[in-house]
Amino acid sequence: MAPDNLQANAVSDYVKFLRDTSPYINTHRGKTFVLALGGEAIAHANFTNIVHDIALLHSLGIKLVLVHGARPQIEERLKGSAISPQFDQYTRITDSATMVCVKDAVGSARIAIEAKLSTGATNSPMHGARIRVLGGNLITAKPLGVREGIDFHHTGEVRRIDHKAIQRQLEDGAIVLLSPIGYSPTGEAYNLNYEDIATQTAVSMGAEKLIIFSTSGGVKTPQGDLLKMLSLNEVPQCLNVLKDNVSLQHALMACYQACENGVLRGHIISYEDNGALLTELFTLEGSGTLVLKNGREVIRQATIDDVGGLLELIEPLEQKGILVKRSRELLETEISRFTVMLHAEGMLVGCAAIYPFRDGVSAELACVVTHPDFLNRGFASRLLAQLETQAALQGIRQLFVLTTRASDWFKEKGFVDSSLDELPAERKSLYNFQRNSRIFCKNLV
Numbered sequence: 001m002a003p004d005n006l007q008a009n010a011v012s013d014y015v016k017f018l019r020d021t022s023p024y025i026n027t028h029r030g031k032t033f034v035l036a037l038g039g040e041a042i043a044h045a046n047f048t049n050i051v052h053d054i055a056l057l058h059s060l061g062i063k064l065v066l067v068h069g070a071r072p073q074i075e076e077r078l079k080g081s082a083i084s085p086q087f088d089q090y091t092r093i094t095d096s097a098t099m100v101c102v103k104d105a106v107g108s109a110r111i112a113i114e115a116k117l118s119t120g121a122t123n124s125p126m127h128g129a130r131i132r133v134l135g136g137n138l139i140t141a142k143p144l145g146v147r148e149g150i151d152f153h154h155t156g157e158v159r160r161i162d163h164k165a166i167q168r169q170l171e172d173g174a175i176v177l178l179s180p181i182g183y184s185p186t187g188e189a190y191n192l193n194y195e196d197i198a199t200q201t202a203v204s205m206g207a208e209k210l211i212i213f214s215t216s217g218g219v220k221t222p223q224g225d226l227l228k229m230l231s232l233n234e235v236p237q238c239l240n241v242l243k244d245n246v247s248l249q250h251a252l253m254a255c256y257q258a259c260e261n262g263v264l265r266g267h268i269i270s271y272e273d274n275g276a277l278l279t280e281l282f283t284l285e286g287s288g289t290l291v292l293k294n295g296r297e298v299i300r301q302a303t304i305d306d307v308g309g310l311l312e313l314i315e316p317l318e319q320k321g322i323l324v325k326r327s328r329e330l331l332e333t334e335i336s337r338f339t340v341m342l343h344a345e346g347m348l349v350g351c352a353a354i355y356p357f358r359d360g361v362s363a364e365l366a367c368v369v370t371h372p373d374f375l376n377r378g379f380a381s382r383l384l385a386q387l388e389t390q391a392a393l394q395g396i397r398q399l400f401v402l403t404t405r406a407s408d409w410f411k412e413k414g415f416v417d418s419s420l421d422e423l424p425a426e427r428k429s430l431y432n433f434q435r436n437s438r439i440f441c442k443n444l445v
């Protein structure tokens, strides 16, 4: 390809990408996301890119609470001080000497994050971002105490999150950064688990999302296939499979608890892959695993607010001549005929319309479409099954469909060959001989 054409293609890809992201930008604006970053993520070479992406989310009006860990940094300091790390299973036992290392490591990790978020050099993607990072004594902690004879000393657990103070800082345009140390009313500092802080913060703030950066980039099947979406009832089975991956198990558990307690979505994404956060939030496909209370897609009656999404879905097919052209005005008038299918993230990924005929017992099924990124996942089959049930409940006994490209699909769904003569007169008179669509019908029982 000539360099000019290459450049033109790159520009049009860029423009398309920006346009495709606009529905997500609108959806996410003003929402609260809690991001959990372990010490491993902070130490990774990709961390600078993650910070740039966090700055971008902030510029797009998303309210962000960052919760960081510092496990590897603590380990490093313990090694340097010749103190042996002590654990009871996964929980660190923080004696006084260890607590000195914890404070040192957590303080340094916090400074590293604050410094990166303060970057403003002209040659950096953060130029002009001017982010204010706030924090403080926002977490009240209590000691784990002595359990089964083991004294955990300065290891604590979250007692309370000052969500009102966090909310005020977010409203004021700041990013809130929470470190894994909490304070008790007796004036003690406790070493806390950052995933626990992130979960409880997300729950207490009624956050839209809890996003956990993990090394694995999501939950995978034993064959290595990424599970893009999990509903809560699928999580226990996955936790069993993840027995050997404790950190992913903890991330999944955190998402589970958050969603079980009112957070709308939990995400597990990679801290190693450049752009994983943006891909997860601004594309239909995502990059990691999404955990939802009520998983899977939603099928519902279309409303006037869906017209824009419907146009985006069907226009490319109209341009290819697969569907007949419907103007915005026509869609607005006929919106009550449409049923839409929404991806669990709220994006419109499918539609179909039913036009009842005057006889009251037959109808035309039209505009059955699945978004190209979501083909062959049973979306249209589930939509059709639901529409058939609804139609039957409304007394419709026969469904007609006119199609140029999807004959076999409809036949597999029980539609049989029909003809122009069998179409009710009102539809027959509108038949477009130039399109030469094939006609099928199905009796609903």
Ligand SMILES: CC(C)(COP(=O)(O)OP(=O)(O)OC[C@H]1O[C@@H](n2cnc3c(N)ncnc32)[C@H](O)[C@@H]1OP(=O)(O)O)[C@@H](O)C(=O)NCCC(=O)NCCS
Residues within 6 Å of the ligand: 317, 322, 365, 366, 367, 368, 369, 370, 371, 374, 375, 376, 377, 378, 379, 380, 381, 382, 402, 403, 404, 405, 406, 407, 408, 409
């Ligand atoms: C037809 C359409 C809605 C199917 O959507 P979908 O969500 O991928 O459908 P499902 O996942 O329920 O079914 C997929 C199965 O149907 C098959 N299939 C999909 N489109 C087909 C077609 N046009 N002809 C024959 N089979 C088709 C797939 O190969 C797959 O079969 P497999 O599971 O054996 O591999 C989608 O291809 C589409 O949007 N087409 C363009 C619009 C159109 O022509 N609509 C019909 C006129 S109103």
